[in-house]
Structure formats: C-alpha cells, structure tokens
Amino acid sequence: MSSKVLHEFLQPQLEALREQGLYNVIDSIEGPNGPKIKINGQTLINLSSNNYLGFSNDARLKAKSIQATEEYGVGAGAVRTINGTMKIHDELEKRIAEFKHTEAAIAFQSGFNCNMGAISAVMTKKDAIISDELNHASIIDGCRLSGAKIIRARHQDMDHLRELAKEATTSGEYEKVMYICDGVFSMDGDVAKIPEIVEIAEEFGLITYVDDAHGSGVMGKGAGTVKHFGLSDRIDFQIGTLSKAIGVVGGYVAGSQELIDWLKVRARPFLFSTSLTPGAAAACIEAIDVMDSHPETIEKLWENGTYLKAGLKDLGFDIGHSETPITPCIIGDENLTQKFSRRLLEEGVYAKSIVFPTVPKGTGRVRNMPTAVHTKEMLDEVLKVYEKVGKELNVIS
Template structure:
C-alpha cells in the first residue's frame, strides 16, 4: 500500500473510532431468523430486514433447491444475451400482478434499481425533486443521472410545491421528477403520496416511489402505493426482493413502454449477469404467497405494534414511526454504541445506527420486529431494554 493511502486510511479509521462512528460488522453464524447466533451467543434478533420471516422459510428453500437442480446455480449471461430464463419472465409477470402495473423488470439489487432507472430517464437537462431523507441509493442514482438535484424538506408538501413550481416555470429543464421513499427506513414514517401525486399532476412531474421498506409491509403487503390506491398514478414503483420477500434483488414496476425502455437503456440490466435461478424461483413463490394471503403481514404489524407500545411505555423515544420499524432514539453516538453493546451482552441484537446513516446527534438503536417473532421473544427484548435503559440513564 502506498504511504499516502496508508496514512489516509489509518487516520480516518481512528477518527471514526474516536467519534463513536466506526461500525463493527458481526458475522451471523447460521440463518438470519428471529433468533441468531453471533460470537457463539444466541440473541433475539431485532436488526434484520427479514420482515415476514421468508428468508428462512422451508417451502422457499425447497423451491430454490429444485430450481438449482434444473437450471444450475447461475443464469450464465446478461439478460440481453441469453441470461433471461423462462423463470425471469414468470417472475416479472408475477411482480406486475403484485404491484398492479402493466409490467415489471428485475435487477440484482434494490440499489441497482435506483442506479438503473433514474439515469435511464433523467439527464443533465432535467431536474429531480428529492426528499431530504431519501435513501443513499436514490441520492447516488440522482447523481449518476447528472440531473439538477433539488432537495425538498422531509415530507414538507408546501416546500415541494414551491420548488416544483420554480423548477417547472424556470424553463431550464426538459423533465422534472419527484422522487421519494415510500417508507423511510430510519424513522418508519410513510411518504405523503396522495399530496405528492396532487402536486405532480399540477406541474406534470414524473413520479417515482422507492418502496423498499413498504413492499410486503404496507398496503396489506402490496406496498405503500397500494396503501393509498395510487397504482395508476405513480410512474415508477421500485421495490426490493431482499427484505420482506426474503431473497435478493430488486424491481421496477410501471407501464409496459417504460419497462421496455429500461430493458434497452438501464446499464445494470445491460451489463450485469441475471439473478440466479434458485433465487428467482424462490422470489416468485414468495410473491405468490403475499398475493394469496395477508397472514404474515398481519402478524408483522401485530408484533410491531406490541413492541412499539412496550418501548413507549418504558419511556423510550421511538419517534413518529407509522410502520413496524421502531427506532429508539438515543442521540449521542457513543452512548448509542454503548447501548447496543449492552443489549448484545444481555441477549438482544439491535444494531446502533449513527452518522452518516442518520444525522449527527440522532443516533438510534433501530428495532425491526418480524412476523417470525413470538410474544415471548418480544417480552424478553423489552425486559432487556428496561434493564439497559435504566443502567445507562436513557430512561428512569
């Protein structure tokens, strides 16, 4: 390693450690379920995005194994050469049915979706109105497009309207897009999609919703757009296949002509090998499960409400979450890290989230209850939170 690089890395790593911002990665020794093993210790798991418990579902494991036996472990090529298997076609038809759109396209990750879809439509002659708290993948996708990025205050519809008016009436841009998360992953609040659609109609804005934390969770599992009945009003519906769906990948759902355009112009689709067949088969089956029943989604919300009520009763600041995502906002970064570490020692895995993932001074331990948790697990977690909270002076 060059001396200048070595100095840069060492100095900056030490600075992160000193500020309580260095993130330790904990390998999970086994399946990522409601209880996990880390460093040989069994822990109630409150940090997984496996909302519905499907990542460890026995039926889906069997379906994936059968697909591997038939198709192999990889797709073998990019989608536009001969990497499109009949499995991919079936998956995308199922995703379109699930999201209530004409068509859908799958990608290797949810992050890839935002890198692909935004830059395939927006360019340096356009502008993007982006919620201030949008996910990092949206921010990077906007940057890649080279469009003018105009941030609006988080869920502030007056600010959005004013900036939409200024952008569209300036004459500087060919197209203007408004882009938002459906569910904001750090606070658990839901985007004001009806108001956003109203503003979009007024100023002819392209509408783009990244529903990574909404698909499988809100709208009885169909997502935040479905929650508000706006399937016909949103141009881009983005979703992940690695959270509630439990596998890996992402997708864009919308009009057929839009999806056709993404197939010929979105670079991650054109230059990355297709999703593996075992994953594709498991994803398709998981989506069908959500179409057929709301049982897992209902259980998720029941557990989320139970944990949220318990933490609030204990005196924790859980913000204004409207979904099962339940942050315990501590504030100070070092205290947040210490709080998470003590939870670990007492048998609960709830990861600390600090800057740059959230603004400085708003460190939190984010809890992600799932459909797979039992009430006994949640009660154990609540008892641990009470003990550690009082010990560290977070609650009294």
C-alpha cells in the first residue's frame, strides 16, 4: 500500500496518461520472441521486436550459450575489475573489435549502460556535447550525467552542426567538444550522415561518437553504419548493442586501444556491475560468426524491410523517410495511434504504438520491425490487416 503522499502524486498522474493515450500497457509473451508470438493464448504476427536477424531463438546461439554455461557457470560472480573477467569475455571483446574494424572493444551489461558509462568517462563539466535532437534517451541521460554543456543540433542538419561546431570550438569556453548521434535513428529509420559528420568533426576538432544500436547487424554487412561508409578509423566511439540484431543482451564500445583502456578504469557501469553471463558472451560470439559466414541472413532482413515498406506506402500510409528496415506508420494523434495498434492486435498483428515521450507529441506512430525470419506470406497478411484497419479508422482512404 502506497503512503498517502505517494498515492496523491501517482494516482492523478497515471490517470492523466491514460486519458491522453500515453499510458503503455506491457504485454507478456508466452514462449520465444520470434516472427510469431503468443499473448494471452492468441497467436500474432510479431512486428515489434528488435530481433532483426531472428537470433534470439537461434539453435546455434542456444547451443553455444548452454556449452558456455556448463563450462563457466550461470554467472560471472564479480565485477570485471575484481575477478569477473573470464576468458569468454576477452574472446567476445576481441571478436567485436575484429568485426567493427577497430583496435579494441569493451563489453557492457547493456547498450544503455554503454552511453551512461562512456560519455561521462570522457566528458566533464568543462566540456560541451553537440547532440542530435532525436538521439536516444540513453544518450541524453549519458550527456546529463557527464555534466557537460549540452547543445542541441537540429536533426540531420549539417549546416546547423557546422555552425554549432564553429561556435563551440572558437568560444574558448570548453576544453573539449563532442558530437553525438545515432547511427540509425530508431523511431524514423533514417541513417546518420557519417561522411559529412566526419568532415565537420575533423575541420573543428570534435570528438565523434556514434551510437549504432539499430545499425549493428543491419548496416555495413552487419558491422554497422560507420563500416557501411568505410569510416571505421575516423570515428572515435562506436557504440552498439548485443540485444537487437545480435539477439542476446549487452552492449559494447569499439574504438582505439587507449580509449578502451580508459573506459576499463573510468566507466562506472563497467566498474560497478557484474559482467555479462558466460552464456550470453558465448552466444554473442556465435551471432557475429554467423553474420560473417551467412550474409544472406542480413540480405533477407533488407528484402523483407523493402517489401513491407513498399506495400504500406502503396496503401497510402505515411512511412516517413526510413532508409532501413525500420518502418514507421505515422498516425499523429496519440489516442488514434493507440486505437490503431489495438485494432491491429485484434486482427492478429502485434505492432506497438509509439507515442510521447518516446516521440514528439502529435507524431504518434505504429513502428513495424520486419526481421529476417518473417515469411512473405506473413507480410502479405500484415498488409491485408493494415488495409482493413487503416480504412476502418480513416487513416487511409
């Protein structure tokens, strides 16, 4: 039972969220998170997972996870800096660095932890961070934790970035200036302009930081957005997750050896949280090996993404400017967006609504995440349902 003070704070806040269509109901799935899932006994085509390559239930990854668990145990038993670093963790970090074409890499417990730890390990209140206005919440929180001055840059506006970079680096106010952006922006699916970013950063002496959570395993034959542009040696920080396309859990920073050495002594989540489980580390290594040896898996992801986007666009939906398999259907009004998502579910398609504060007010959308393991028949069924619900709710004519 909440105290009276807490109740008086929580009750009206929750009620207001429900009235505005901003309250998110969490559904529990019964079984693995695959192209089809079961919720409350109902089988649904799943378009809300970040499991881009279908690895979260892949037999090869499960086998490696079980093998490592038998060899090392279910947990690491300590933080990395005491005696929680096992050979399997070293192998994972070496494999990530090879895959990302960097000198070294460090594994964290989550992608969120990467941004909380890496930004604040390098940037201080004497510095400034230029941050794309649509950056992920974990980047925003990491910037705040650093104490640095945060300067918002208009989304993907390179002229504005140049202007801000010139102003920040010539003002004499800051010791260091960093530019941070997502590699692939998760709500719209557009890709960072890495070549232009590198050009501006090198002109003005900016530290560069790319969070490639949605690009790892998707762009650059799996190695990410920076590799896609052939610029792995010109971006200081490459951040990624091990929980989306890789299909397991965790995150990583890839970069120079001295950067990784520094993070291992200064990144607080690395210093004060127990390591990834051995089973997770082994499964991540296997995922990277499979991506390397079976590029057709990534090709299938892109084929499915292109097919679904074309179908939704032909029906008349606003799918924004996505350049990746991420496929938003922008509805606008929050309550209508929530209703649209509920109707999809009733018709057998699980595609969650995304509303404020995840996206700006008035830009509510249903975000579709096709994966490599969806079949064409599943996607055709999705398009039929979208057409039915879209016309019913007057979203399309």
